[in-house]
């Protein structure tokens with residue numbers, strides 16, 4: 212039997228939602244991760260430290276007895292109204308680890324996001340001064356820009372300038388999907404990193420569209436062509452510490468996904484480390500999984516590396532067809548299909 216023991220992973224980008232979704236989402240990620248960066252795109256969004264602290268308590272309360280180790284790392288939502296005081300307050304909290312920039316209209320619950328980056332320069336300056344990371348959903352939202360080009364054009368129009376204008380600002384380019392983003396991050400100054408999801412490593416736009424539209428593969432940024440997928444796979448097995456694990460696991464009810472206008476998001480929290488292990492194994496790079504999943508993110512966020520371990524066993528299991536999330540049905544990624552790895556309990 213093939214096994215792999217690694218330091219306990221963390222998830223540096225996840226959507227846990229709120230209310231009666233939390234028992235599902237929190238306990239799924241806590242099954243394999245010690246900590247997770249919790250995205251703030253709730254309705255209403257998590258705009259300040261007080262809201263983040265209240266949300267954190269709701270997450271902690273949702274942990275089952277066997278998952279009391281799990282630690283949510285809170286993030287604020289950047290809006291046109293974010294103030295320097297919001298930054299200062301966040302920077303002094305031990306529980307807040309960054310601020311997330313969503314261009315207005317880019318994705319789920321981003322209506323309150325940012326309309327004009329230049330307007331927020333005093334906020335970025337304060338973040339740089341307080342060493343508070345900026346997490347970026349890097350896509351332009353102009354209606355004349357093709358959805359497959361949104362990430363590259365965001366780099367060219369905004370990201371290059373931002374990292375130059377604030378040379379000390381730590382930046383995470385979230386859920387990157389293109390060769391352009393891989394190259395940008397690899398060549399950027401120190402303090403620039405990226406998260407990579409399991410679904411962008413495993414799938415490309417053919418999986419989404421050939422033979423019929425598969426709504427459970429629809430996410431944002433959208434899956435790209437296979438050459439971009441190949442670049443992502445090479446980036447995560449390169450051993451470069453700028454690339455680390457962030458699932459972007461994002462639950463939407465079955466009815467909201469399987470709809471004439473379906474929501475964006477893939478749910479991977481139930482099996483994320485197993486999915487990443489599949490990629491690293493297929494690339495002949497299993498020894499590099501630990502750095503990507505368990506070391507590089509902690510190093511970037513100036514947090515201690517986890518000392519506990521998990522053991523993955525090469526043994527197949529079938530994912531349930533459906534999960535429940537509160538009163539709703541949730542379709543996980545790989546529903547009814549096989550996984551090649553499982554976690555030894």
Ligand code: DOR
Nearest residue numbers: 318319430431461475476
């Ligand atoms: O696919 C996505 N779903 N991408 C995002 O950026 C947001 C997320 C969500 O919150 O549903």
Ligand code: ZN
Nearest residue numbers: 224226250459
């Ligand atoms: Zn996300």
